[in-house]
Amino acid sequence: MDFNMKKLASDAGIFFTRAVQFTEEKFGQAEKTELDAHFENLLARADSTKGWTEKILRQTEVLLQPNPSARVEEFLYEKLDRKVPSRVTNGELLAQYMAEAAGELGPTTPYGKTLLKVSEAEKRLGAAERDFIHTASLSFLTPLRNFLEGDWRAISKERRLLQNRRLDLDACKARLKKAKAAEAKATLWNDEVDKAEQELRVAQTEFDRQAEVTRLLLEGISSTHANHLRCLHEFVKSQTTYYAQCYRHMLDLQKQLGRFPGTFVGTTEPASPPLSSTSPTTAAATMPVVPSVAGLAPLGEAALCLEEVAPPASGTRKARVLYDYEAADSSELALLADELITVYSLPGMDPDWLVGERGNKKGKVPVTYLELLS
Numbered sequence: 001m002d003f004n005m006k007k008l009a010s011d012a013g014i015f016f017t018r019a020v021q022f023t024e025e026k027f028g029q030a031e032k033t034e035l036d037a038h039f040e041n042l043l044a045r046a047d048s049t050k051g052w053t054e055k056i057l058r059q060t061e062v063l064l065q066p067n068p069s070a071r072v073e074e075f076l077y078e079k080l081d082r083k084v085p086s087r088v089t090n091g092e093l094l095a096q097y098m099a100e101a102a103g104e105l106g107p108t109t110p111y112g113k114t115l116l117k118v119s120e121a122e123k124r125l126g127a128a129e130r131d132f133i134h135t136a137s138l139s140f141l142t143p144l145r146n147f148l149e150g151d152w153r154a155i156s157k158e159r160r161l162l163q164n165r166r167l168d169l170d171a172c173k174a175r176l177k178k179a180k181a182a183e184a185k186a187t188l189w190n191d192e193v194d195k196a197e198q199e200l201r202v203a204q205t206e207f208d209r210q211a212e213v214t215r216l217l218l219e220g221i222s223s224t225h226a227n228h229l230r231c232l233h234e235f236v237k238s239q240t241t242y243y244a245q246c247y248r249h250m251l252d253l254q255k256q257l258g259r260f261p262g263t264f265v266g267t268t269e270p271a272s273p274p275l276s277s278t279s280p281t282t283a284a285a286t287m288p289v290v291p292s293v294a295g296l297a298p299l300g301e302a303a304l305c306l307e308e309v310a311p312p313a314s315g316t317r318k319a320r321v322l323y324d325y326e327a328a329d330s331s332e333l334a335l336l337a338d339e340l341i342t343v344y345s346l347p348g349m350d351p352d353w354l355v356g357e358r359g360n361k362k363g364k365v366p367v368t369y370l371e372l373l374s
Contacts, residue, residue, distance in 0.1 A: 333363030
């Protein structure tokens with residue numbers, strides 16, 4: 001019991017001494033041992049690494065899971081060391097709603113058929129998103145968290161110990177200085193000077209030892225950067241795979257919907273980055289229009305006999321084909337990516353379609369598969 005009381009009193013005395021030393025340093029009333037420039041650079045580099053790792057981690061979590069409530073739930077499950085329950089992605093939920101809507105509104109109607117096709121695509125997108133989130137969490141988020149919860153905690157602990165050793169060292173220097181000043185006035189203080197010098201030697205040894213331990217940990221930040229670099233490459237790889245899957249799914253959907261004129265309005269830009277700033281739909285609106293052919297019914301009311309239609313005398317445009325397109329029937333023109341064709345519009349024609357000509361072949365072509373050239 002007496003031993004514990006003495007230990008508590010000793011710890012309280014050390015804490016008080018450090019508090020006094022720290023306060024006097026803040027007010028400029030005590031000297032402070034400065035670390036060398038290399039050590040200070042290591043500390044600054046470690047602090048910067050920790051700060052940016054936290055920001056990147058938090059923002060990546062937002063990217064993978066935009067819902068704050070869901071992120072809090074996942075965090076609690078991880079802290080409780082329990083498996084996070086599987087959650088339906090937004091794409092999968094949208095697919096479910098579209099499928100249910102098609103069933104109620106009529107799966108055989110043009111709108112219902114399109115809903116079902118889009119539903120299937122959204123379901124595939126949702127599955128791709130789920131795989132991406134899982135892969136990114138394992139290959140990127142987990143290593144970042146391990147650094148913050150493991151290596152950085154160890155570094156922080158050793159830095160606190162180093163700070164305490166420095167305060168003890170400077171307090172010993174201050175006591176030795178006072179003892180020498182008193183010795184100059186009276187010879188009775190020789191024992192105090194010897195005691196202060198001994199305490200200073202012990203404090204200096206402990207400080208040097210702790211500084212070396214802390215330095216080794218700080219220099220390990222370089223290894224941390226190398227590890228995070230590998231993880232970053234894995235993250236980019238998984239993200240590239242995800243977007244490539246999304247592109248393929250949407251391109252396939254666009255091809256399917258492009259075969260049903262009037263049931264799908266194409267985007268104003270191609271699925272892949274256009275080579276010019278002119279959007280296909282906008283350009284289609286400015287396409288030269290062939291004068292009406294006598295007796296020709298508007299599109300949608302009667303089948304279009306393209307053989308009876310002659311191209312305009314001037315103003316036809318060239319177009320580059322962006323993707324392969326398989327003609328759904330004899331009224332359409334099959335396309336091959338990167339080939340050049342001549343295109344023009346007809347009165348009353350669906351704005352998402354143009355008449356395309358290649359040699360002696362002619363047929364309807366979807367605007368979203370073309371890049372109109374000036």
